[in-house]
Amino acid sequence: xxxxxxxxxxxxxxKGGISIINCAYENTAFDYFPWYQQxxxxxxxxxxxxxxxxxxxxxxxxxxxxNKSAKQFSLHIMDSQPGDSATYFCAASADSNYQLIWGAGxxxxxxx
Amino acid sequence: KAGVTQTPRYLIKTRGQQVTLSCSPISGHRSxxxxxxxxxxxxxxxxxxxxxxxxxxxxxxxxxxxRQFSNSRSEMNVxxxxxxxxxxxxxxxxxxxxxxxYTFGSGTRLTVV
Numbered sequence: 001x002x003x004x005x006x007x008x009x010x011x012x013x014x015k016g017g018i019s020i021i022n023c024a025y026e027n028t029a030f031d032y033f034p035w036y037q038q039x040x041x042x043x044x045x046x047x048x049x050x051x052x053x054x055x056x057x058x059x060x061x062x063x064x065x066x067n068k069s070a071k072q073f074s075l076h077i078m079d080s081q082p083g084d085s086a087t088y089f090c091a092a093s094a095d096s097n098y099q100l101i102w103g104a105g106x107x108x109x110x111x112x
Numbered sequence: 113k114a115g116v117t118q119t120p121r122y123l124i125k126t127r128g129q130q131v132t133l134s135c136s137p138i139s140g141h142r143s144x145x146x147x148x149x150x151x152x153x154x155x156x157x158x159x160x161x162x163x164x165x166x167x168x169x170x171x172x173x174x175x176x177x178x179r180q181f182s183n184s185r186s187e188m189n190v191x192x193x194x195x196x197x198x199x200x201x202x203x204x205x206x207x208x209x210x211x212x213x214y215t216f217g218s219g220t221r222l223t224v225v
């Protein structure tokens with residue numbers, strides 16, 4: 001029940017296209033859902049996060065869509081650029097312990 | 113403002129040895145968390161330290177231990193290394209315990225041969 005399942009494992013998108021990464025969770029106590037971006041040789045960096053009281057959050061080209069009833073959330077990257085090539089992690093946590101449970105990651109490659 | 117500094121960046125150890133990894137948090141950050149990252153497994157939480165006390169612990173064997181010093185710097189120790197301990201070990205710091213504003217270091221790549 002603590003797992004966060006992330007798909008796909010890898011993704012290749014043409015420059016200018018939309019990249020979509022999906023995550024699913026089981027624990028209904030989760031109330032914080034961040035996405036992290038990790039470049040080779042670096043640690044993960046917070047990209048965008050959402051709470052379950054909203055269904056969508058947008059920051060620039062990055063959008064989180066959240067479906068509480070389906071217990072799913074996804075990251076959409078609009079107008080994908082080669083600089084977006086990185087590994088993306090979804091995570092989930094409950095405010096009761098602030099401990100993040102991480103998805104396995106998606107390696108995104110944007111082809112120029 | 114300096115980020116989270118982890119040393120060393122790379123390490124090669126032999127099975128059965130022990131290793132100590134170091135993490136210097138961002139100045140003013142008092143909480144330090146450690147994670148193990150392996151391909152296909154995402155990040156697995158090891159432990160969190162705040163005010164020199166372990167506040168949370170993940171599901172790892174007792175061979176994994178840590179400590180935090182009065183200046184908030186933290187060390188992580190792994191004894192009796194196994195091949196499966198090969199991973200990227202990440203340290204993250206935040207201002208206080210129980211906050212989401214983690215900043216990660218670049219990690220220490222440990223290879224056990």
